[in-house]
Amino acid sequence: MASHKKIDDTSINIGLLTEISRRYYIDKETQDSIGKTLNLPRMKINRLLKQAQDEGIVEIRVRFHSAETSELENLFRKHFGLKNLLIAPDGQSQEQQRTNVAVVVSNFLEVNLRENSVITVGMGRNVARVSKVNTNRKFDSLTFVAGSGGATEATEGGNADHIARNLAIQFGGTSETLYAPAFVADAKLHQSLMENDTIRRTLNLARSANFALIGIGDLGPDSHMARMGWFSHEEFKQAQAQGVVGDLMGYDFFNRDGKTCNNELGERVIGLTINDLRQIKNTIAIASETSKITAIIGALKTGAIDILATTLSNCVAISEYLKTENPN
Numbered sequence: 001m002a003s004h005k006k007i008d009d010t011s012i013n014i015g016l017l018t019e020i021s022r023r024y025y026i027d028k029e030t031q032d033s034i035g036k037t038l039n040l041p042r043m044k045i046n047r048l049l050k051q052a053q054d055e056g057i058v059e060i061r062v063r064f065h066s067a068e069t070s071e072l073e074n075l076f077r078k079h080f081g082l083k084n085l086l087i088a089p090d091g092q093s094q095e096q097q098r099t100n101v102a103v104v105v106s107n108f109l110e111v112n113l114r115e116n117s118v119i120t121v122g123m124g125r126n127v128a129r130v131s132k133v134n135t136n137r138k139f140d141s142l143t144f145v146a147g148s149g150g151a152t153e154a155t156e157g158g159n160a161d162h163i164a165r166n167l168a169i170q171f172g173g174t175s176e177t178l179y180a181p182a183f184v185a186d187a188k189l190h191q192s193l194m195e196n197d198t199i200r201r202t203l204n205l206a207r208s209a210n211f212a213l214i215g216i217g218d219l220g221p222d223s224h225m226a227r228m229g230w231f232s233h234e235e236f237k238q239a240q241a242q243g244v245v246g247d248l249m250g251y252d253f254f255n256r257d258g259k260t261c262n263n264e265l266g267e268r269v270i271g272l273t274i275n276d277l278r279q280i281k282n283t284i285a286i287a288s289e290t291s292k293i294t295a296i297i298g299a300l301k302t303g304a305i306d307i308l309a310t311t312l313s314n315c316v317a318i319s320e321y322l323k324t325e326n327p328n
Helices: 014-024 030-039 042-054 065-082 094-112 125-129 152-158 160-171 187-195 196-208 222-227 234-241 276-278 290-301 310-324
Strands: 084-088 119-120 144-148 174-176 211-218 246-250 252-256 283-286 308-311
Touching: 014 030, 014 042, 030 042, 042 094, 065 084, 065 290, 065 310, 084 094, 084 222, 084 310, 094 125, 094 160, 094 211, 094 283, 094 308, 119 160, 119 196, 125 160, 125 246, 125 283, 144 160, 144 196, 152 276, 160 174, 187 196, 196 276, 234 246, 246 290, 252 290, 290 308, 290 310, 308 310
Parallel strands: 084 308, 119 144, 119 211, 144 174, 211 283, 283 308
Antiparallel strands: 211 246, 246 252
16 A cells, blocks of 8 residues: 655664565566655665665575586585585675575575474574574474573674574574573683583584584674674784684684684683584585685685585685685
């Protein structure tokens, strides 16, 4: 039904975003026409269409040329032993890139999840974005379990527990909380918590998962670890001097060759380790940022990742790196 009532920013909600998206993408109305009907400026309609993409209301799927993707998939399988490479189109903004990658991950899960599957969930913005994508398939008996503890610094949306609950809402099923802090600086306290019966049972469930959904961390100024403030600037510098380029699940850090480097930063998080991830048959690592290319390469060399989800430009950049590393 058409509406001529003036709409301000405070009333922008999913209903409005959905109506504008339906008119533009399905009914093929122009932005000018939608703006006149809803009494909104054309520029605001354009902005709301972008917001609808960022929030997962609109999913834009780009079918790449099969020869291009096949070549990249074969290259990544050969060099890193991957089962699958999930390639998303590049976005005009970082937020759009996260959404694009999240959509391909969500689509993969819709096709490959089975009833009674257990899915381990990590923390971070890329994993959180998957939980915001609207799904077309619901399950009855999935279990999403937090693979790391919680932290107020991560904010509610960035914690594994919150992400697991949102994924259960999207896909169906239930979620399991890991009742522990994510970060513990004291080694003895860390060891005691890892041996706690409640924590141990949840981590054992996470280790038994059919799928793991994790991010790839780096040591950049906008990284998840840096934003949470768990480590000092000096600690980051010392770790980088030792060759550390990234982390998996915050527990284990690694260098460019995929070797574990935990001397400065590692083993302070309550959660799964790289060895735990190696035992899960379908560990899906998500990294949308162009700043994470070196971290992605190191993460792939750990042998803990079975499926990588990233952008086309990142795949091309990594393939160019492999040519320099293996010129013959």
